Amino acid sequence: VTPPPSARGDVTPAGLLVRNAHLATMVGGAGPYGVIRDGALASAGGRITWVGPEASLPAGLAAGEVLDAGGAWVTPGLVDCHTHLVFGGDRAGEFERRLQGASYEEIALAGGGIVSTVRATRAATDEELVSSARGRLELLGRRGVTTAEIKSGYGLDVHTELRMLRVARAVGEATGVRVQTTLLGAHALPPEYRDDRAGYVRLVCEAMIPAAVEAGLVDAVDAFCEEIAFTPAECARVFDAAAVHGLPVRLHADQRTDQGGAALAARHGARSADHLEHASVDGVRAMAEAGTVAVLLPGAAHFLRDDTVPPVEAFRAHGVPMAVATDLNPGSSPLLDPLLALGLACLLFGLTPEEALAGMTRVGARALGREGEIGTLEAGKRADLAVWRVGHPAELCYWMGAAPCVAVVRGGLVVTDL
Numbered sequence: 487v488t489p490p491p492s493a494r495g496d497v498t499p500a501g502l503l504v505r506n507a508h509l510a511t512m513v514g515g516a517g518p519y520g521v522i523r524d525g526a527l528a529s530a531g532g533r534i535t536w537v538g539p540e541a542s543l544p545a546g547l548a549a550g551e552v553l554d555a556g557g558a559w560v561t562p563g564l565v566d567c568h569t570h571l572v573f574g575g576d577r578a579g580e581f582e583r584r585l586q587g588a589s590y591e592e593i594a595l596a597g598g599g600i601v602s603t604v605r606a607t608r609a610a611t612d613e614e615l616v617s618s619a620r621g622r623l624e625l626l627g628r629r630g631v632t633t634a635e636i637k638s639g640y641g642l643d644v645h646t647e648l649r650m651l652r653v654a655r656a657v658g659e660a661t662g663v664r665v666q667t668t669l670l671g672a673h674a675l676p677p678e679y680r681d682d683r684a685g686y687v688r689l690v691c692e693a694m695i696p697a698a699v700e701a702g703l704v705d706a707v708d709a710f711c712e713e714i715a716f717t718p719a720e721c722a723r724v725f726d727a728a729a730v731h732g733l734p735v736r737l738h739a740d741q742r743t744d745q746g747g748a749a750l751a752a753r754h755g756a757r758s759a760d761h762l763e764h765a766s767v768d769g770v771r772a773m774a775e776a777g778t779v780a781v782l783l784p785g786a787a788h789f790l791r792d793d794t795v796p797p798v799e800a801f802r803a804h805g806v807p808m809a810v811a812t813d814l815n816p817g818s819s820p821l822l823d824p825l826l827a828l829g830l831a832c833l834l835f836g837l838t839p840e841e842a843l844a845g846m847t848r849v850g851a852r853a854l855g856r857e858g859e860i861g862t863l864e865a866g867k868r869a870d871l872a873v874w875r876v877g878h879p880a881e882l883c884y885w886m887g888a889a890p891c892v893a894v895v896r897g898g899l900v901v902t903d904l
């Protein structure tokens with residue numbers, strides 16, 4: 487019988503000991519990747535209790551389960567802080583039309599684009615939505631993601647938006663990947679409101695947000711600020727409604743044109759502004775002052791063949807933290823591989839591999855308001871880890887299409903049958 491921690495002196499018994507590992511702790515300011523070579527990590531009760539060189543492992547640190555990493559690298563579990571992975575149908579047909587010459591705007595104006603996914607999502611049963619979303623989240627999970635954010639935004643009516651949030655929560659339960667839900671009612675104008683923009687924004691603010699809060703289904707509110715979506719003033723109204731309910735906000739900002747989205751997000755104390763290919767330096771400065779994270783989504787830039795690069799130098803110069811996410815969605819980023827997102831962040835946007843990996847660990851956690859809980863390997867944080875068969879962390883950004891994740895740990899529980 488193991489005596490309780492209080493009876494064993496100052497060392498808490500470990501539920502799990504990971505040993506024979508190189509650790510990329512991703513702790514800020516701890517050197518490149520926060521590396522600890524020949525390291526070990528202990529956890530108990532789902533939390534990390536000790537991290538350090540294996541040679542310094544406290545003698546009294548009794549482990550329940552031991553995971554011998556065999557010299558593999560261990561990072562924090564990946565945090566994919568921006569996805570739209572619950573949706574009906576797919577847009578492969580539209581992809582084909584686009585490559586035959588149609589533009590994103592032409593497709594949207596012809597009833598394609600987001601609205602076609604709205605039709606398919608409204609028509610799908612709960613079971614169909616769960617089944618397809620579960621498959622996608624399982625893939626992310628197998629590839630090292632232990633926390634994912636999932637947005638609504640393909641329902642665009644109160645009933646379907648809530649259904650999407652419910653499905654997002656359900657696939658989190660089913661897969662073991664932690665899920666945060668974001669209400670994106672202001673994603674596109676639904677066809678039935680084509681001539682009543684103000685009416686739809688009112689629906690989002692006065693019906694959708696309160697209903698999602700009432701149902702306990704929402705962790706944050708997002709909006710799409712763009713010529714083809716909502717104006718800055720409309721997004722501001724949505725943010726004000728979120729604030730009434732104490733919900734944090736995020737913004738799809740300045741992706742295709744500079745709408746002043748970065749500054750708008752900053753003015754509302756947004757956790758993040760996302761995309762930002764066309765953000766101005768003034769916007770970047772405002773984000774720095776507000777502590778708003780820049781979420782970079784290179785999958786969308788790649789898929790849309792947009793070679794505009796977000797102002798990465800300005801983010802660095804002003805100290806705006808950069809997150810990287812898959813943006814997994816059917817229309818502009820059908821990207822199921824978190825490591826490919828990291829590689830594209832390096833190759834398309836010029837991030838260093840270390841910046842990219844920080845963007846999907848420490849900074850991704852910050853975009854979700856979870857930096858105290860996840861995103862680095864530190865005592866006190868959740869024991870969410872990914873174990874990689876690589877010789878150096880930069881390989882996580884370097885290989886295209888490799889599958890180096892050999893195990894994940896979720897809340898101290900080892901999953902190896904990936």
Ligand SMILES: [Zn+2]
Nearest residue numbers: 568570738813
């Ligand atoms: Zn998005």
